Amino acid sequence: NNNLFDSNGSLPLDASDHRADLWLRRASPTYARMVREIRARPEVSDLLFRAPSEVPQAAAVFRAGNLEIQVNPEIRGARRLTLIAFEVANAYRQREHDAIDRAVDQGVITTAAEFGLAHELYEYEALRLHRQVLLEVEERVQRPLPAPMFMTTPPPPSAKASQLPDLLRYLEHQRATGHTAHYERWFERRRKARVEARGGSGSE
Secondary structure: OOOOOOOOOOOOOOOOOOHHHHHHHHHHHHHHHHHHHHOOEEEEEEEEEEEOOOOOOOEEEEEEEEEEEEEEEHHHHHHHHHHHHHHHHHHOHHHHHHHHHHHOOOOOOOOHHHHHHHHHHHHHHHHHHHHHHHHHHHHHOOOOHHHOOOOOOOOOOOOOOOOOOHHHHHHHHHHOOOHHHHHHHHHHHHHHHHHHHHOOOOOO
């Protein structure tokens, strides 16, 4: 439907999440490909949008066979649009995150540090996909994107001028903010479940 784009190619800043998703599919081939491939996975029945107030910003959650893109209802406009795109990129990498989890069960990954680093590297790849979406959206609207569309601080003047953060600085930031610690706690829970399933005491 060409009416998804208004006459001057403006961003759908006041659209529902469902309409914003449709707009992004038309504006960005990368976003459209991610959604198409996610929906084609046998473990995914549908792509849904939710606005739970308990989510601090946004999340991609697989529940009852559906992928839910969740964005806090207080977040509006360009920030909401970009978070939808970013969480779809995160969900696109979910199979890799699941493989990392299974590597703990299989005894391939044996330390929390390895586990946290592996997950953070795939989150970094989601940033790469998100940047590509922004480049395509900016080309569509034919003007620099507003600052809230960018995940980096300070925001770049445009998507074309944007760069991925330096990997080492990104990893340092993720650790400093406690993000990596979240994965490391998940490793301990996963490892404990593995040990208990084997009838062990917790030391391997």
